[in-house]
């Protein structure tokens with residue numbers, strides 16, 4: 001069985017981890033899908049700042065913008081799809097958009113240590129949810 005290591009720091013934390021499933025479409029049905037896990041420290045440091053903002057915007061039905069700035073021009077945005085399972089929180093499915101300027105910063109972060117998924121697994125549901 002695969003070791004449950006944090007995708008970002010490669011440590012095995014004591015508590016539960018957040019699991020994020022990612023997908024990016026390259027036109028038609030050509031899809032790349034991967035999964036990351038974050039320990040609490042990495043989540044709070046690298047994910048939560050933009051993630052909270054993303055959820056807030058989504059609740060407000062705000063227009064799509066880059067997760068790191070206010071770029072709205074869709075020709076300047078790279079879109080990914082995220083299904084997020086954060087301990088002690090609701091499951092969230094959101095589109096994550098990153099402008100071309102911020103993509104070199106965020107894309108490596110969001111693919112670091114990732115486990116590539118075949119299409120079928122991308123929709124797999126993570127089982128139990130618990131507190132950190």
Ligand SMILES: [Zn+2]
Pocket residue numbers: 006007008009010011038039040041042043
């Ligand atoms: Zn970590």
Ligand SMILES: [Zn+2]
Pocket residue numbers: 066067068069070071098099100101102
């Ligand atoms: Zn940006």
